[in-house]
Amino acid sequence: MSAVRYESYTRARAHLKDLLDAADEGRVATIRRDSGHAAVVDAERLRHHLMAVCPSRAEVVAEAGGWSVFLPGLPLAADGATLDSAIEEMVEVLREYAEDWQERLRTVPNHEGNWGLVQLIGLSDDESLRAWLVGTER
Structure with a gap:
């Protein structure tokens, strides 16, 4: 065909x-x-492709009895008492960023290039985003 x-x-x-x-x-x-x-x-094919071309590169730091997660080059960071809670918080931060990007940041010069990341976030469930952040997504 x-x-x-x-x-x-x-x-x-x-x-x-x-x-x-x-x-x-x-x-x-x-x-x-x-x-x-x-x-x-197909949304799932696109999501898998975006995961391949947009690796998270998340950095995790243990500090002050807790954990911090951030994405270099992006104004996104999250903290938690445990690593799992910091990752959960980062998923929420990603969702908020995607919403803000679609509402107003998509035309801002230092954010407009994040289209692929926003699509990845929108096409992923929370479990997939967690796996992407920690590098275990297939």
Whole structure:
């Protein structure tokens, strides 16, 4: 089977099942709309790809009887009495960052390049984000 490409929103809407089937099978599925060009992709495939190209590089530090987790290059950090609680807090921090990015940070020069991270966060459940942070995600 080949790629599925629709040159208008109207045609794509009429063939939505074909678009979703193609995405599910990992085939190229695209839609043109005015000057825009969008891809329809399987969310789980995209999530796994983003995990491969966006490693967390989380750093963990034991300090003052507790733990701190931070992501170098990003204004994100979390603390906890235990390592598990610090990781749980970081998952919450990531979720808040993704929300803030979508609301206002996506056009800020030092944040606009974090699109992939935000997509990864949005496509992941908490367990997957924990595994990504500690480097155990498959």
